[in-house]
Structures are given as C-alpha cells and as structure tokens.
Amino acid sequence: MFEDLKERMNKTISALKTELATIRTGRANAALLDHVRVPYYGSDVPVSQVGSISVPEPRILMITPWEKAVLKDLEKALLASDLGLTPSNDGEVIRLILPELTEDRRKEFVKQAKSMAEKSKVSLRNLRRDANEAVKKQVKEEGLPEDESKRLQDEIQKITDSFVKEVDAVIEKKEQDILTV
CATH class of the missing domain: 1.10.132.20 (Ribosome-recycling factor)
Incomplete structure (x- = not known):
C-alpha cells in the first residue's frame, strides 16, 4: 500500500x-524547447525529434536540423511558441539568443x-x-x-x-x- x-x-x-525545466533561468537549457511542436511529415513532433539541440554559450540555444527542408517550419514553430524569442536562421542552423532577464x-x-x-x-x-x-x-x-x-x-x-x-x-x-x- x-x-x-x-x-x-x-x-x-x-x-x-x-x-x-521549461521555465527560463539566466542560462540556456534545451528543456525550454520541450513543449514546442514542429510540423514534420504530417504530424507535430517535439523540436528534439527534428534536430539536435546544443548550448554553445550560456545564453544561446542552437538547433541543427537533420534535414534542411525543416528549417522554415522549425523557425515558424519557434516564432509561434510562447518562448518570446526570435530565432535567427543562417540556412544551416537556428540560433535562439536568450536576453538577460x-x-x-x-x-x-x-x-x-x-x-x-x-x-x-x-x-x-x-x-x-x-x-x-x-x-x-x-x-x-x-x-x-x-x-x-x-x-x-x-x-x-x-x-x-x-x-x-x-x-x-x-x-x-x-x-x-x-x-x-
């Protein structure tokens, strides 16, 4: 019992x-993206399933998609999310810069x-x-x-x-x- x-x-x-883990702290954390869904081959999947997420610097999240074709959809999903962050897309990776709180x-x-x-x-x-x-x-x-x-x-x-x-x-x-x- x-x-x-x-x-x-x-x-x-x-x-x-x-x-x-989804609440922002002063540092970048890949868990911030856990609830963001990206349209991928007809279904919505978490960001972690369309690319790798890394933290190259304390306030930057970098998403490297496994397929270049998903970049636009990924960028749209990040803009539409409640993160309040603007993604920067260089054609290879998407960077999210977390501003100081x-x-x-x-x-x-x-x-x-x-x-x-x-x-x-x-x-x-x-x-x-x-x-x-x-x-x-x-x-x-x-x-x-x-x-x-x-x-x-x-x-x-x-x-x-x-x-x-x-x-x-x-x-x-x-x-x-x-x-x-």
Whole structure:
C-alpha cells in the first residue's frame, strides 16, 4: 500500500521537475524547447525529434536540423511558441539568443514556479486523501482495528510530509536558479 503511494508521489515530483525545466533561468537549457511542436511529415513532433539541440554559450540555444527542408517550419514553430524569442536562421542552423532577464521578469518566473509547486502539493494531498479513504474502507469492509487504522493514517501523513518537503526543496533550488544573475 505504501509503495504504491510513494510511487505515485514520486511521479508527482518528477512531473513538477519536468514542468519547472521549461521555465527560463539566466542560462540556456534545451528543456525550454520541450513543449514546442514542429510540423514534420504530417504530424507535430517535439523540436528534439527534428534536430539536435546544443548550448554553445550560456545564453544561446542552437538547433541543427537533420534535414534542411525543416528549417522554415522549425523557425515558424519557434516564432509561434510562447518562448518570446526570435530565432535567427543562417540556412544551416537556428540560433535562439536568450536576453538577460530583468528583475521583474525573474519575479514573474518565480511566481510561475511557485504556482506549479502549489499544484504539486495539491496533487500530493489528493493522493493522501485517497490513501486515507482506502484505510477507512478497510476498517468498514475487513474489520481493520481502529488503532491499526490510526497508525496507517499517521504513516500516510509522514510520507506526505516528506514529499511536501521535497517539493519545497525543488522549488527553492529553482527559485535560486531564476534569481541568480
């Protein structure tokens, strides 16, 4: 029972980390492009499937497409995305230059990250609620003793608390990354 709960809570944490990777910090990161989709042979695919993404300098992302024909579509997809970056196309590669973040923009990103963390905490609390309901169901259906039920619920709470602390640690690290100039 606890293993399933821990596994589901770990998935929540990894989803948060994946989501946080899409928030810009002062440095270029290939994960910024994870949600950008490019039309390629009739279907929309992630940028990472049409070319290689490299970070030649701390504030530059360089995309080298595997086929030259996809350059125009890639450029259009990057312009249409919510990145707010203008790609420069030299006929071979596309470069995205990340401008310095202003203080206000950094604070916006921190708010966005904290909002994502709060959603993760809500998800963790929902998992806790489901586990507690499963224990209560065992009390009714299987005649689980009340003190055993209380012990299980306390253990569920301890597990939840540890994962909430992990969310706080992850968000604290991301906040430092964003605010570091």
